[in-house]
Amino acid sequence: MDDETRKIPSHEVTYGRLRDMILFGRLEPGQPVTIQGLVKELDAGMTPVREAIRRMTAEGALLPQGNRRVAVPNLTPALLEQLAFVRLTVEPKLAELAGAALTPALIDRLEAIDGAVDAAIKGGRVSDYLESNHAFHFALYEASGAPLLVDIARSLWLRFGPSLRVVCARYGATALPDRHEEALAAMRAGDVKGLARAIENDIQQGIDQIRQAQEAGEI
Amino acid sequence: MDDETRKIPSHEVTYGRLRDMILFGRLEPGQPVTIQGLVKELDAGMTPVREAIRRMTAEGALLPQGNRRVAVPNLTPALLEQLAFVRLTVEPKLAELAGAALTPALIDRLEAIDGAVDAAIKGGRVSDYLESNHAFHFALYEASGAPLLVDIARSLWLRFGPSLRVVCARYGATALPDRHEEALAAMRAGDVKGLARAIENDIQQGIDQIRQAQEAGEI
DNA sequence: GTTCAAGAAATTTGATCAAATTATCCCGCC
DNA sequence: GGCGGGATAATTTGATCAAATTTCTTGAAC
Known part of the structure; x- marks a missing residue:
């Protein structure tokens, strides 16, 4: 040690x-x-x-x-909008790049991580969900070979984290969607565009949840 | 003091x-x-x-x-490509947002700054060109009311700076294009989309210059 | 005798800490 | 409600320690 x-x-x-x-x-x-x-x-x-x-x-x-x-900054509606714009541009692009470089070993690893995501949702463990969800996305993104885009994605997630936690804790982790199956299916099928769309949907859903919480005045 | x-x-x-x-x-x-x-x-x-x-x-x-x-990092072709992707997404968007919020006073100020850009090009003063070109873009971007996007643009310019300087010094500032007239014309006409296109062209041109220098092995 | 290489000393540079300084905040007082 | 004054926390400096690079030396091989 x-x-x-x-x-x-x-x-x-x-x-x-x-x-x-x-x-x-x-x-x-x-x-x-x-x-x-x-x-x-x-x-x-x-x-x-x-x-x-x-x-x-x-x-x-x-x-x-x-x-x-x-x-820790508050995520205002205006900031969320800007964040959404960049995330929905950068992360599907990362998924697309990664999709072209996928190996069976990586898909297996992503499946394992997604298993942890599912388990965390079923068990209602918010922290585990947040960590394994993060792990899933960035294990994929790292495969893109585009470190600058990964860096940007990382800094965007940082701005997202605190509010996402609040929303998850409020709604309970069991209500959280898991769009990763869709992404994994596209990976197995070698459908790069489909993978990008799945990631886009996943992100959009997370953003919508925060937006709803904002409109309800919960954060 | x-x-x-x-x-x-x-x-x-x-x-x-x-x-x-x-x-x-x-x-x-x-x-x-x-x-x-x-x-x-x-x-x-x-x-x-x-x-x-x-x-x-x-x-x-x-x-x-x-x-x-x-x-100071070297700008590799791979990094330049990623940089180009994000800049060409974020900065036209900033121009578009700013275009909707332009005031005559701001346009006047941008014209004045562009005058300084022109003077620097004519005089072959690379440093002045870089500083006033930066001032022009960010005076516009600041008007967007989208601080997160401005932050991202700023960090992208930082990665760009060192290489751009080398290219400018090599080719001489007199060879530098000035697409700002196009942008100013669009502003005066209230043509928001045209402004975004002008900024996009301006950025694309800068990126192309660096790419050419890379291919020529000059940086 | 010259050249090269390995190793050790010296120098440069980074990492960390603790103390002194300064600004800000908060609360009681006028 | 405005005004000190004490408490709290951030800033800054300088000193000390650790790591890495460079330089110099030494010894062996050709």
Whole structure:
């Protein structure tokens, strides 16, 4: 363990932890994030925490408040609209690129991950759902060979995470749709366009859910 | 001056300076960026410099080298292709949104900026061209009311900057096209779609130039 | 005697921490 | 309701430690 810990710098570890906290909604929209709070919570030094916060801020996952504090941003309807536009452009494209590079081994792996997604939905475990859903999408996207697009998708998911968690927790994970079967069927059939459409539908559905929650004033 | 300097934190200033160095190509692709080098060059403390570097890294404007150094990334053909895809999606959209919100005052301002672009081209001043060209685009984009899209455009320009500078310096600024007249004409005519097309052409042309330089092995 | 390579020392650079400074917020008081 | 003053947190600096690169040296082979 000491060998591992020594290799990977503390600020990377700290960044990863903070990122997951936001990505998987362990921090709520609007919640303030303080350096000293994270120092205690993550048991890290001040410098690594500062750097992690700056990185998240640069990615739009944290929002400077003018007074030198930062907080988890609220997803306003206007922001959601912009987010939707880019996600619906970039992620189907990623699916298309990945579709052209799929291997049987990768499809198997995606099936296994989707199994975990299903299990999480059936069991009503929101955190597991969010993590395995994320894993499914990015295991696919990574196969695209387009790291810049993957980076952009990642930063968009970060802005999405906190609100999605709230919505899931509200409706319960059992109500969540799983469009991954559609995607997997297209993969098996070698239907690249169909895969892109399935991913598009999946994303659209997630966006619609958040939009509905917004209109209902729930977030 | 002390009032100004005290208000805006040092790490913000440092970040802004480093960002401009990359955005306007004062750092070449492949060039290593060191903390201590920037500490001396920008006359800043170590922490602000570290944070600026982390932010730029998070935006993809600097690339970690594995050994804990960072450098200005080279724009490979594969990256350029991904970059082109997103820019050609996001920036025409920004132009379209901005087109619906244009005021005569803003058009006047854009005309003035375009005058500076022209003057820089005629005078062969590459730096001035890059800065006023950037100013033109983002003055327009800011009017879109879509800050998330503007953020994305900004990060894409950052990845573009260093290579664009090399290309401009090679071909000379006098050879640079200026599609802004087309855009301004569309603005005056209230032709939103035409404005979006003009911006799309402008971007496409810049991308083509870099692509040609890549194929010629010049960058 | 020259050349090359391996290894060790020195230098450069990055990572982390702790203390001092400064700004902001909040609460009691006028 | 506006105005200090204490508490809290962010900023910044400088020092220290660790890692990596470069340079220099040494020894062996040709």
